[in-house]
Amino acid sequence: MKSFGSVAFGAALVVAAFSGAPAFAQTKIAIGCTATTDCASAAVALEDGIFKKNGLDAELVLIGLNSNIPAALLSDSIQIGGPTPSVFLQAADGGLDLVAVAGASSTAKSTVDSAAVVTPAGSAVKDAKDFEGKKVGAPGIGAFLHVLFSQWLIDKGVDPKKVNFVEVTFPTMNDVLKSGAVDAVVTAEPMLSRIVGSGTGTVAGYYLESIPDGRPQILYASTRSWADANPEALTAFRASIDEAAKIVNADPEKAKGAISRFTKIPLDVLSKMKLSVSDPKIEAEQLEWWVGVMDRQDMLQLKPDAANLIQK
The missing domain is CATH 3.40.190.10 (Periplasmic binding protein-like II)
Known part of the structure; x- marks a missing residue:
């Protein structure tokens, strides 16, 4: 005769199999962003259970200064961060082996x-x-x-x-x-x-008036070593961000609620503003535009290879 524990365990596996939920431990990731609207896709993916559905045990970490994100990635206190392209490119130019893994937000008129x-x-x-x-x-x-x-x-x-x-x-x-x-x-x-x-x-x-559309404002990045070692988690992250970005753009009020709970900024403040366009795409041409802007300001020692800085 089977024990009650064995029956319960077997039933749990059956439920997990038919529910589509992961039966075993999910991959833990910490995602670091500053207090802006640009990481709305990550906030929605967390609140709506999209990360969890895709097998990720995710948490959002509030970072005070965007320039602190590369160091947080290197220390492994976060596994994915939301640096601006300029912070990301300067870190790479300085020898840090970081890669862009997805887009977060982009410019729009x-x-x-x-x-x-x-x-x-x-x-x-x-x-x-x-x-x-x-x-x-x-x-x-x-x-x-x-x-x-x-x-x-x-x-x-x-x-x-x-x-x-x-x-x-x-x-x-x-x-x-x-x-x-x-x-x-x-x-x-x-x-x-x-x-x-x-x-x-x-x-x-308003100094964004002359910026072309579709240029990344915030991108999601990780260390190259983490991305190489965690291809399944990276695929799940990208799928989650892609799904959540559609929600952000279609339902900005929902996104504002998620941002408010993450940043602790009152919802009545957020309700009066526009959200950045959520854009999960990140391509070499987008980074090359940023390289040009930064080169004109003497911010780069070398000329980074934009294509090599995007994880495939």
């Missing part, structure tokens, strides 16, 4: 007002030339917002080297601007709406 340089209410800073000699806070030196704001200055005839950039995390931007510790902050949603809505600052310029 409909979302150019989702990032801006913001000055304190009543500031005399009105145009690009006024930023010379000023202290400007950015959420990561060399990250997406810093690089594209610098490009905006160049396009308007201002040398970004004449601006004093300092790193300021997204969650502290409102207080830092209010205190007068900086003359401006280079920010993005959802922090942009929060700063303007509180009356702390006003928009001095």
Whole structure:
């Protein structure tokens, strides 16, 4: 006669087989992102059980500065991170063996007002030339917002080297601007709406206006060694992000709820803003555009091979 435990175990296997759920332990991954809307696909994939359905035991880790993500990947405190292309390319240029594994968000004309340089209410800073000699806070030196704001200055005839950039995390931007510790902050949603809505600052310029569509804002990356050692987990991650990206773009209100719970930014702030376009694609041509932008700002020692930096 079979014991009750044996019968129960057998029944559990049958249920697992017919439910489509993994019968055994799932692959654990920690995914690190900063407090922006760009990792909405990961937030939705976690909340909707998409990662779990695809065999991943995933968690989201909030990272203060985007420039800290490569170090977090190397230390294995996270296995996948959401760096900006510029942070990713600088890390690779510096010898870190990282690879892009999927896209997170990309530029679009409909979302150019989702990032801006913001000055304190009543500031005399009105145009690009006024930023010379000023202290400007950015959420990561060399990250997406810093690089594209610098490009905006160049396009308007201002040398970004004449601006004093300092790193300021997204969650502290409102207080830092209010205190007068900086003359401006280079920010993005959802922090942009929060700063303007509180009356702390006003928009001095939308510097994404001249950027072509379809350029990555945030990409998902890992170490090459982790990607090579975990092909099944990587396939599951990509499938999850692809499914979740469709949900984000079709149902932004649902995505805002997931972002709010991850970043702890109030939903009433998020409800007033646009989400970045969720785009799971990442191709060499997209990274090559970024290499060109960064090369013009003397940010790279070498010229990275964009195709070699994308995990197949």
